[in-house]
Amino acid sequence: MGRLGLSVYILMVLTSATYSHIWFVNPEGTGDAPTIDAAVDSCASGDTILVAPGTYHENILRLGNPRELTIMGQTGDPEEVIVAALNPAEPILKFTEYNLSVSAITVTGSDYSGGALNSVGTSTTVSNIIARNNRGGVALTxxxxxxxxxxxxxxWGLYFSSSGVTDFLVEQCQFFGNTLIGSGATDLGAAITINAPATIRGCVFLRNSIVAEGSVCLVDGGFIVYIENSTFADNSADFAVYFTSLNANGMIANNVFWESGCPSNGGAFPVRCNVTWPEPFEEGECFPENWYGHHGNVIADPLFCNPGADDYHVASTSPCLPGNHPDGSECGQVGFYSQGCVTPVPTRTTSWGSIKSFYFQKVP
Structure with a gap:
């Protein structure tokens, strides 16, 4: 959420003060409550905790007394509000049976295997946060x-599960440099583990890796899953996407798989308009070879502008752009990134700052 959106949100909450309260928290402890944890104690259902810029060392654990609660950074920039684990063995935020919304903060420094932000049995909205340098990022049930x-x-980055029929939505997220050590393909994905019906749309998966057999994105079970308009680039794993069940359903459409392992041969669902490079086939494991050349699936260089400088926009002649598809299919935009150059530049470096600046230039 940007600063303008945040201002509008705060104004809406202030004008409905009869029904909810905003608790201001700052690093000096001189706000409405001395800590975020204390503010949670004071909140009634429907309240908002607005967190000022600074660093907070806390573990906020609530395993009962369910309420509706919003925790958000005051400026809208998650880099400015850092919530670090006071006890690294515990999650930073853990809530059970809350209707929870968390936005515009960074969670970091948790060694808890269940995720730095862990929300169980609830309706949870997580937006514009950074999960950095944790054993696990965010886990939602x-x-x-x-x-x-x-x-x-x-x-690992994100885990979610559900026994219900309601879709999880993961949209315009970036998974960058997550490294899972010693996990097999049936355990966790380095970026995402999906154990529920879900839609993954407009996401970017860059330089994630598994130091063992495994996948970037793991679909664990026979769920309906849609993976759309996402870019997988320079990942180190056997599989970009791996399905543990042949009963999985949904659609894999309009994605780029570049130097990222193959997409696995999972359930009997449509696979269309994907651009893969280089040729990924492993007998009996990847998408069947006959998918390529049919339904808009092609093996072709996406022609990124400058992957060495972490610019994954595409050149004007890219097969990912509308009207450029090699087999003439009407696929529209393939992958997350739009056109950003005329001619690609073949160099390579690594920079979190450049990744962030290019990623947050949204696709028009």
Missing amino acids: GTGQVRECVFTDND
Whole structure:
């Protein structure tokens, strides 16, 4: 959420003060409550905790007394509000049976295997947060939405599960440099583990890796899953996407798989308009070879502008752009990134700052 959106949100809450309260928290402890944890204690259902810029060392654990609660950074910039684990063995935020919304903060420094932000059995909305340098990033059980978040330098990024029929939505998120050590393909994905019906849309998966057999994105079970308009680039794993069940359903459409392992041969669902490079086939494991050349699936260089400088926009002649598809299919935009140059530049470096600046230039 940007500063303008945040201002509008605060104004809306202030004008409905009869029904809810905003608790201001700052690093000096001179706000409405001395800590975020204390503010949670004071909140009634429907209240908002507005967190000023600074660093907070806390573990906020609530396993009962469910309420509706919003925790958000005051400026709208998650880099300015850092919530670090006071006790690294515990999650930073853990809530059970809350209707929870968390936005515009960074969670970091948790070694808890269940995720730095862990929400169980609830409806959870997570937006515009950074999960950085944790054993696990965010774990949600129940129903939820995750939008415009960054998961970087964790063992794993995002896990969600549900026994219900409601879709999780993960939209315009970035998974960058997460490294999972010693997990098989049936355990966790370095970026995402999906154990629920879900839609993954407009996301970017860059330089995630598994130091063992495994996948970037793991679909664990026979769920209906849609993976759309996302870019997988320079990941180190056997599989970009791996399905543990042949009963999985949904659609894999309009994605780029570049130097990222193959998409696995999972359930009997449509696979269309994907651009893969280089040729990924492994007998009996990847998408069947006959998918390519049919339904808009092609093996072709996406022609990124400058992947060495972390610019994954595409050149004007890219097969990912509308009207450029090699087989003439009407696929529209393929992958997350739009056109950003005329001719690609073949160099390579690594920079979190450049990744962030290019990623947050939204696709028009």
